[in-house]
Amino acid sequence: MDYLGSTRKSSCAGKIIASALCITVCITILEQRQSPSYSNLSSFSQHELGVTHVLVTGGAGYIGSHAALRLLKDSYRVTIVDNLSRGNLGAVKVLQDLFPEPGRLQFIYADLGDAKAVSKIFAENAFDAVMHFASVAYVGESTTEPLRYYHNITSNTLVVLEAMAAHKVKTLIYSSTCATYGEPVKMPITEKTPQLPINPYGKAKKMAEDIIIDFSKTTDMAVMILRYFNVIGSDPEGGLGEAPQPELREHGRISGACFDAARGIIPGLKVKGTDYKTADGTCVRDYIDVTDLVDAHVKALAHAKPRKVGIYNVGTGKGRSVKEFVEACKKATGVEIKVEYLGRRPGDYAEVFCDPSKVKQELNWTAQCTNLKKSLQIAWKWQKSHLNGYSHS
Numbered sequence: 001m002d003y004l005g006s007t008r009k010s011s012c013a014g015k016i017i018a019s020a021l022c023i024t025v026c027i028t029i030l031e032q033r034q035s036p037s038y039s040n041l042s043s044f045s046q047h048e049l050g051v052t053h054v055l056v057t058g059g060a061g062y063i064g065s066h067a068a069l070r071l072l073k074d075s076y077r078v079t080i081v082d083n084l085s086r087g088n089l090g091a092v093k094v095l096q097d098l099f100p101e102p103g104r105l106q107f108i109y110a111d112l113g114d115a116k117a118v119s120k121i122f123a124e125n126a127f128d129a130v131m132h133f134a135s136v137a138y139v140g141e142s143t144t145e146p147l148r149y150y151h152n153i154t155s156n157t158l159v160v161l162e163a164m165a166a167h168k169v170k171t172l173i174y175s176s177t178c179a180t181y182g183e184p185v186k187m188p189i190t191e192k193t194p195q196l197p198i199n200p201y202g203k204a205k206k207m208a209e210d211i212i213i214d215f216s217k218t219t220d221m222a223v224m225i226l227r228y229f230n231v232i233g234s235d236p237e238g239g240l241g242e243a244p245q246p247e248l249r250e251h252g253r254i255s256g257a258c259f260d261a262a263r264g265i266i267p268g269l270k271v272k273g274t275d276y277k278t279a280d281g282t283c284v285r286d287y288i289d290v291t292d293l294v295d296a297h298v299k300a301l302a303h304a305k306p307r308k309v310g311i312y313n314v315g316t317g318k319g320r321s322v323k324e325f326v327e328a329c330k331k332a333t334g335v336e337i338k339v340e341y342l343g344r345r346p347g348d349y350a351e352v353f354c355d356p357s358k359v360k361q362e363l364n365w366t367a368q369c370t371n372l373k374k375s376l377q378i379a380w381k382w383q384k385s386h387l388n389g390y391s392h393s
């Protein structure tokens with residue numbers, strides 16, 4: 001047994017070293033493609049009339065990569081900054097392959113907690129706007145690792161804001177969350193619903209929002225805070241998908257768990273909580289397709305105005321229960337997923353759905369692509385063709 005254990009350990013260590021080497025080589029290749037010896041350095045370091053250069057933090061992650069794709073399609077210049085702690089270099093590679101032209105996309109490997117590195121990035125690049133997606137983002141994990149969440153979300157947002165102030169970058173689109181509302185008694189949630197978060201994730205995001213709002217009062221910054229509801233789906237053209245690292249699966253989101261169950265990676269689906277005060281006892285959420293969500297970002301960027309803070313709920317306004325979600329997932333995958341019903345997960349809310357009328361009125365945005373079964377079908381197609389996420393298609 002001991003021998004087998006140590007063999008497994010050394011083969012596991014070997015795999016970790018090989019993966020680390022592989023990531024280092026890929027980062028070097030990607031960075032070299034944007035290195036000073038290439039003619040495109042000046043494109044990123046200088047403002048250009050008619051070109052909006054957007055810093056996308058967390059652009060190797062699920063939502064950030066989809067946002068980068070949309071921005072690139074809409075002719076924005078994009079710089080992705082990501083420490084790859086949770087994102088995928090493969091997603092960046094997909095974007096690089098789609099937009100290889102000089103001056104379109106660059107990737108910078110950096111940790112937003114490193115204020116010196118962030119300041120250097122701002123000094124060397126001429127950003128017109130920042131979309132700040134980078135964050136750890138699991139409610140359950142935040143209850144067991146609160147300091148990590150306050151550090152990564154609240155403190156890193158401060159670092160980004162300080163760099164924006166020092167380098168006169170005046171437009172910020174901030175990724176916030178419905179978790180900042182906590183468990184309101186009244187549905188639907190409007191932007192005026194009191195924010196009383198009940199877990200460190202929601203609290204850290206609320207603190208970051210407060211810091212942004214306070215700071216914006218002292219400057220001529222244009223700020224848009226988007227509070228997302230539950231994001232699902234993936235790129236309809238099949239280039240990008242959602243690929244959290246395997247060790248995060250246990251904290252994961254419901255769509256990932258459904259797909260894992262459909263693929264047989266996990267024996268079935270664990271529905272946590274059946275005694276909530278909802279129609280069928282399971283949690284109710286407002287699911288929003290990532291394509292719609294990134295559309296809201298582009299509209300927010302277009303409507304951002306100096307000395308104004310826009311705060312918007314981004315959801316469909318329609319709540320769907322976990323049971324409904326599971327049924328849609330069974331239909332989308334064609335797999336009769338086994339479902340196990342368990343007790344509640346700490347930090348979860350019973351029912352959350354928004355009133356999206358403000359975002360409709362002011363940004364002319366409504367969800368166009370969100371359809372539980374269809375959104376899941378698109379995401380499932382990507383999952384099936386990327387059985388190991390971005391590493392091996």
Ligand SMILES: NC(=O)c1ccc[n+]([C@@H]2O[C@H](COP(=O)([O-])OP(=O)(O)OC[C@H]3O[C@@H](n4cnc5c(N)ncnc54)[C@H](O)[C@@H]3O)[C@@H](O)[C@H]2O)c1
Binds near residue numbers: 063064112113176
């Ligand atoms: N997915 C959802 O349902 C949802 C809902 C509401 C809000 N949000 C928010 O949307 C944003 C994006 O979420 P996501 O689902 O794409 O998460 P994700 O984990 O897929 O992406 C986050 C990215 O940020 C990067 N990152 C994290 N910490 C960093 C740091 N210190 N420096 C540099 N990069 C760092 C990660 O490597 C990753 O690529 C987050 O701010 C999250 O709070 C997500």
